[in-house]
Amino acid sequence: MSRRAPAGPGRRGRSLRTQLLAGLSAVLVVVLVVTGAVTLLVVDQVLVGQVDQQVRQEAAQTAQALGGRGGPGDGRQGGGPFGEGAQEGLNFLLFGLPVGSLGARVDGGTVTAATLQGASGGFPQADAWTDEQAAALVGVGSEPTTVDVPGRGAYRVVATSADGGQVLVGQPLAGTTTVLRELAVAALVLAAVGIAVAVLASRAVLDRGLRPLRRVAATATRVSSLPLDRGEVDLAVRVPARDTDPGTEVGQVGAALDRLLVHVGAALAARHRSETQVRQFVADASHELRTPLASIRGYAELAGRRSADLPEEVAHALERVESQATRMTGLVEDLLLLARLDAGRPLERDEVELPMVVVEAVSDARVTAPDHRWFLDLPGEDEDADDAPPLVVPGDAARLHQVLAGLLANARTHTPPGTTVTTRLRSCAAGAEVVVEDDGPGVDPAVLPTVFERFARADTSRSRAAGSTGLGLAIARAVVDAHGGSISVESRPGRTAFRLLLPWPAPADEALLPTAVRR
Template structure:
């Protein structure tokens, strides 16, 4: 893959381990079969050629006669077929050729076309086909060393094994056709290819089955790892009980070593997650206890400050201003404590109310409150013709809307248009809060729903931010079985809340905060002033 090519585009799909093993085994078998077939073919060819050479030598001896010490007169080729009488002798196949040489030139040449059928005064009777000029020229080029040589004769005769012989009857060239030899070799190669092909197909099928059986323990290890990968390990109490079976965790095998290592890793991960959960539980309990303990002194501070400020005793302007600031900060800290307490209870899985909630009515009320708190913004609604109803805790869902609208109002300049819309979906409902403000910086976007996340790096409190508003939004939506997302570009920021029709809620249904110091409904004005997340 060239540099810059995106994955999956122009890249070859990697082979699985099973495919690689089967292909490697089949390739090895193919190489072994090719070597065996090649050696067999070469040996068989050598054997057939040796047999043909023996036949040629025998024909040469019968044609030329016994060797002599001195040259003898050469028989006249014009005596009919007597020079080619050896063509019909025993061991001479159809197509056996012979050539008479006179002074080194081929004066007469022919080959048998049938087996001898009788005898006469001139020898065995059988038809002999004479060679033409080109064929004689090809024979004349055969070396005169007495060794058999392969000659390709034109005119469709094919290959011949030809040898030169000189004896008492004269000088001759004799040869037998290699048609049967070539046919036998071709049949052998065809049989080898057929057997090899069938063997490779059988090896592929058998190898796929055998490798699949051999890799079954590895698939069980992978299945265990996949189960662990699907667990929500990032937060909450995690029951990490998945382990590789003991049969696949035997360290004496390669797969067992992988399984045993995975089990040890899961043990360490489980210990780490358990320690993290205990630490989170202690922190959550501390926040809940601190919230409970702080609400009473904060209420006392607010009460005494308001009582002193409204008393009949005359106070100077500085004193009255200080009392007002004390009361304002006490209200602010009370809201912060209640937000922390709510998050701690949601983290602990405290049950929410389970009742029908009309999202359209909640959005209308929340936008009305937001318009009163932020008259400098342009507020608009996009609602369906009919109500959109889900089941959940109405007070907490309205708190979600209040926080999202307050977030848009606080972190956008006056004149910004904020639109709240509700849409019905097949599996639930979608609530969106959109504004055309400057947007959220890319560096802050991934952590916008984290606790104490703030768009103001100086952590100024001029806007009343605690950094918990959007964290509460996510906690409440997740407690209802939904999801919340954000998409932001300069000029368009959209917070989307998706809620299911039937959320999975704990069985004891009661409202969080009822009788426990938390309001049943949203504080439209005070919450809008301090429950905000991160938006610039």
């Protein structure tokens, strides 16, 4: 069973307004065509009926006149099929009939005389009728019949018996055809004008009728542009009261959307309260855990100073207690930092020289992991130091150092020894850009969309060999968001790049901008 392909970027569906206009236009065209065809058929029947009535009367009058006339009008004199006597009788009988009327005498299945009523009372000569034209008149009965006389057009002909033969009387249908043609042209013109006027009027009516639906759609659009995924959401947008009338179809849609917004607003408020409670719990728990963890580490260190007097198993256990306490302390500090950032607590705002921060972070990484190759790419390295623009951004230097150290630690932890890690610093119109790139195995595509989520775990190609908590990248994103910047990642086998963008100072602090990017 075939399915209709969904409308994509290259296929735009028609709007409701367009569909209604097209439907109304199609219905109107069908109605006008059917009405015009029926009208033309009725007019044709009426006009032909009038012609039939006239030819019947003419035939009756002709038969009566010929029956009362003797001598040359009896159709049996003149010697020949178009004898002069027969022709003279027909000419006499056609006087007073409409122009173009046809008269003929048929004896024994042969036309013995035929003529037409001229415009000035004159008649064509007998030899003007050909045998083919005369043969077309044979076989006409007592009911009016349409006969196409070659070279003369269509006639409505009727036959009546008179003086041992038949008398044929007919009237041309040229006038009827002309009337029908002119009526058809007039109907087409009027139909075209009527369709155009109806479409314009329908368009205006539809625009007015769909205006409430557009207002409802505008409300939904405003709601969709709100940041509903995090933080406290004040969903105060509502459908206008005039568009929530349940007595109309659009009002029913508006009322349903309004109720939906109320429910969504309540759900978002409940979610925010829950998140606030969890955030507060994490912050309180992390704060409370710092003291006992510090005590555990202190006692473990104190006991470790006398490890020579302790059994080997006890000394090893004390070492593991101290190691795990240190790791747990780091985890608690990370959770406390995330809770504070989630609560919107402001960071330090000072002038931060990014080249210095980057150099310090890379230097620490070289000491920590000498089995990796660490490269640093700073702007203006080939230029005189005095000419290099200072890359200064507003922010918290300690937190930005933590972000860069976390990105370098991520590259160190999840790549094998010998991996090349390059840190680049560049300036652009939007701000200062820091890229940490490595040529390791890359991130699993299934994990890539959630790599900045808390406690996100990569696959075995980027295993937690060094005991990662899964919070480093989440902290990096939270700190960068607090600075008004952005962080992203691109990864494939052989290249993984984390891109960090920090905005320049606000226009009020434009003195902090590098000379190369000042307005």
